[in-house]
Amino acid sequence: MPWINATYRLRSTPDQVEARAQALAVEQSLETPPSAVSEAWILEEVLARVEAIWETGPGDYRVVLRINAENSGFEAAGLLNALFGNCSLQEDVELLEVDFPPELVAxxxxxxxxxxxxxxxxxxxxxxLTCTALKPQGLSPTQLAGLAYTFALGGIDIVKDDHNLGQQRYAPFAERVPLIQRAIQRANAETGRNTLYAPMLLGGPKGLAQALWIAREEGIQVVMVAPMILGLPTFYELVQELGMAVLAHPAFAGARIAPPLLPGRFFRLLGADACIFPHHGGRFAYSEDTCAQIARNLTQPWGALRPTLPTPAGGMRVERTEEIVGFYGPDCMLLIGGDLLAAGDRLLERTQAFVRKVARSSVE
Amino acid sequence: MPWINATYRLRSTPDQVEARAQALAVEQSLETPPSAVSEAWILEEVLARVEAIWETGPGDYRVVLRINAENSGFEAAGLLNALFGNCSLQEDVELLEVDFPPELVAxxxxxxxxxxxxxxxxxxxxxxLTCTALKPQGLSPTQLAGLAYTFALGGIDIVKDDHNLGQQRYAPFAERVPLIQRAIQRANAETGRNTLYAPMLLGGPKGLAQALWIAREEGIQVVMVAPMILGLPTFYELVQELGMAVLAHPAFAGARIAPPLLPGRFFRLLGADACIFPHHGGRFAYSEDTCAQIARNLTQPWGALRPTLPTPAGGMRVERTEEIVGFYGPDCMLLIGGDLLAAGDRLLERTQAFVRKVARSSVE
Structure with a gap:
């Protein structure tokens, strides 16, 4: 059984840290109260375990969780989920280090x-090696190619696009890449050197495929990508098929975006029909005000965009139904998971109670 | 000209905040010293402007930047880059709110x-609406289907997968989705209700396409996705083609991952051949120790994985070449951008000086 040892930084207090670490282990594996689980093997093998806790400073702890590598499904998206899915939403936690078992690395x-x-x-x-960047954005393809030519004459090994160069009308990919590549090849012919051009690949899977087609046509051998903007699973798939060298850029890699903006705005802008977020008073420390702002951003008029259905969740209990409906009104979806499962044999009755409470909430 | 007004939280001091805000505006647009830019229109229109600064508490500021919407290229990946690309790496900055111009929303x-x-x-x-989750992971497809049947009998509107359900061998997508969907349809036939099942879509573009094929075959009408795990550009493209309702899950949405781990480990594991990261003493506050750890993680033996070429960057100057090479040794790539461009007409000479310094560094 391969285990991942993941080390988190946790802000807590001496009397709470053990319970907090245990809650982290549950959040990152079962995501439901262990008491609601009857299968012994799941509690043994799927539930993450707290391996170690130590204090590194006042209120500053390290917690090592032992997580079954099987929980990752041995693929990129599942790995992120297993290591830092829900707990990334908790402000008191940071993922510091991971000891990957050989089976997972392989x-x-x-x-x-x-x-x-x-x-x-x-x-x-x-x-x-030496590397430089073509910038600023705003330069025309001809100007960028002129810069690239000079850099190549100067003997730089890799000349890359600024990571901000995307599809701006100033210099869209299809226009700038051939000009720049040819300018560098011209310089190489003069110097006898082998300067390489690394254009920035930026977009969704289709945009990436179109850009790659152009890059291949032009004989590009290195590309730059920002894995955190593309998303790590898309990055990984791109690498598999690329046949070019990959220069990774850290843009967006530390992204802390306020909750009212990230799910509230971005997820709606990009098309979520319903959007799950932690309601206050559950397992996550969102304030009432944050929750109200998220819901408002999801539903208030915004250009021609349809409203997104607010879906408060994160450790809600059936008993809180009236309160939650009172907070969001009828235009929401209540998501309750563990609190139904905790009913065990009385799951159907508990589910029916939840459904009745919501139905009644609209009549009153 | 459509402008985006983006509000950031900035930690600073009264005497430094104006310069800090101005540096943020440069970082998020030109990413090169304005003095190195000769085109007046770029300084007028492409360079972001500090619109407002106010203090909200001791050391806590709000800064509003006015960013040209053209800088986004009007697409998802470019938008992230324009709003929170490089500055996401700076610990003192958080993106709080964005006032999107109507042209961008449209x-x-x-x-x-x-x-x-x-x-x-x-x-x-x-x-x-009511919603619940099928969990914990570890349950078999038959057990999950049994749960789903009970929830549907109980009258839940949407029964979703736990967001952790991916491709684990416990219950891979292709095995669990048909069983669960049919269980819910059976319950619907008994109750006359219309409970919907929302399976979790998790993976790279290919994995998503395979999962979608199965979901369509089974008549699935709602899916759940975690936009931040997929990557927002991939999420957006998925939505365009889906023809199903999308329930967005916030997993990974607050991801703060330590730098030695994120570029150092994840980018290498997933295939970066070279990896750019901020070297200490530049525009980003990484410590020497953090930089050394990143480089070590990129290059030290790790299973059968090839080493990734460390590429320190982020406001480096030619004069620091010896120091940087001394720090990383010959197995690195030096990335210097703005400091070359600042040479203006003497770009070629400055480039050659950089190249010579690196070449000499290996001889000595």
Missing amino acids: AFSGPRLGLPGLRRLTGVYGRP | AFSGPRLGLPGLRRLTGVYGRP
């Missing part, structure tokens, strides 16, 4: 060329 | 069904 291919492949590609050995 | 379709469409789909009017 499930991923990692860099296709890596450091040795980049040395082969550039022909640079025994010294660091 | 470029996105938003929810395809939204709140009214979900009411039509479920037939529920005048009261909140």
Whole structure:
């Protein structure tokens, strides 16, 4: 049985830290009260375990969880979920380090060329490589190509797009990439060197595929991508099929976006029909005000966009139905999970009680 | 000209906040010193502007930046980059609110069904909808289907997968979804109600396409996705083509992952050949120790994975070449952008000086 040891930073107090760490283990595995689970093997193997807790400073703790690698499904999206899905929403937690078991590492291919492949590609050995960026955005394709030509003449190993260069009308991908690549090839012909151009790939899967088609046509050998903007699962799939070297950019990698904005605005703008978020007073520390703002952003008039159905959740109990409906009104969806499952043999009755409470809430 | 007004929370001091806000405006637009830019229109229109600064508490500020919507390219990935690309790496900044101009909102379709469409789909009017989750992971497809049957009998409107249900061998998508969907249809036939099942879609674009094929075959009408795990651009593209209602889950939406782990481990595991990260002493507050850890994680032996080429960057200057090479050794790539561009007409000479310094660094 391969286990992942994941180390989290936790802010807590001496009297609460053990319970807090145990709650973290439950949140990142069963996500339901262990008392509601009757299968012994699930409690043994699927439930994450608190392996260690130590204090590193006043109120500052390290907690090591032992998580079954099977919980990740051995793929990128499942791995993120298993390590830092729900608990990423808790402000007192940060994921610090992960000890990946060999079986899990072996499930991923990692860099296709890596450091040795980049040395082969550039022909640079025994010294660091050099890299520079084409910027600022706003320059025309011809101006960017002029810069690239100078950099290549100057002997830079890799000339990359600024990570902000996307599909702006100033210099869309299809227009700038051929011009820049040809300018660099011209410089290479003059110098006898092998400067490489790394254009920025930015977009959804279709946009990426179109950009790649252009890049291949032009003989591009290195691309730059921002894995956190693409999403790690999309990044991983891209790498599998790319046949080019990949330069990863950290844009968006530390993204702390206020909850009223991230689910409230972005998820709606991009098309969520309903949106789940933690209601206050549950397992997550969102305030009443934050919840009200999220709901408002999801539903208030916004251009021609349809409203998104607010779906408060996160440790809600059937007994709180009236209160929650009082807070959000009828235009919401109540999501209650663990509190129904905790009813065990009386699951049907508890479910019916929940349904009746919601139905009644609209009549009163 | 459509402008985005973006509000950031900034931790600073009274004497530094104006310069800090101005640096934020540069970082999120030109990403190069304005003095290195000769085009007047770029300084007028592409450079973001500080619109307002106010203090909300000791050391706690709000900064409003006015950002040209054209910088986003009017698409999801470019929008993230324009609003919170590089500055997401700065611990003192949080993106709080965005005032989207109508032209930008109109470029996105938003929810395809939204709140009214979900009411039509479920037939529920005048009261909140009810929702519950199938969990914990570890249950077999048959057990999950049994739970779903009970919930549907009990009258829940939408029964969703736990967001942790992915491709685990306990209950892979292809096995659990048909069983659960049929159990719910059986209950619907008995009750005359219309409970809907929302399976969790988790994976890269290919995995998503396979899962969708199964979901369509089974007549699924609602799916759940975690936009931040998929990546917002992939989420948006999925929504365009889905033809089902989308329930968004907030997993990974607050992800604060320590830098040595995120670029150092995850980007390598998933295939970056080279990885850019801020070197200390530049525009980002990474410590020497953090940088050393990132480089170590990128290059030290790790299963069968190739090493990734460390690429320190983020406001480096040519004069620091020896120091940086001294820190990382020859197995790295030096990325210097703005400091070359600042040379203006002497760009070629400055580039050559950089290249010579790196070449010499290996001889000494």
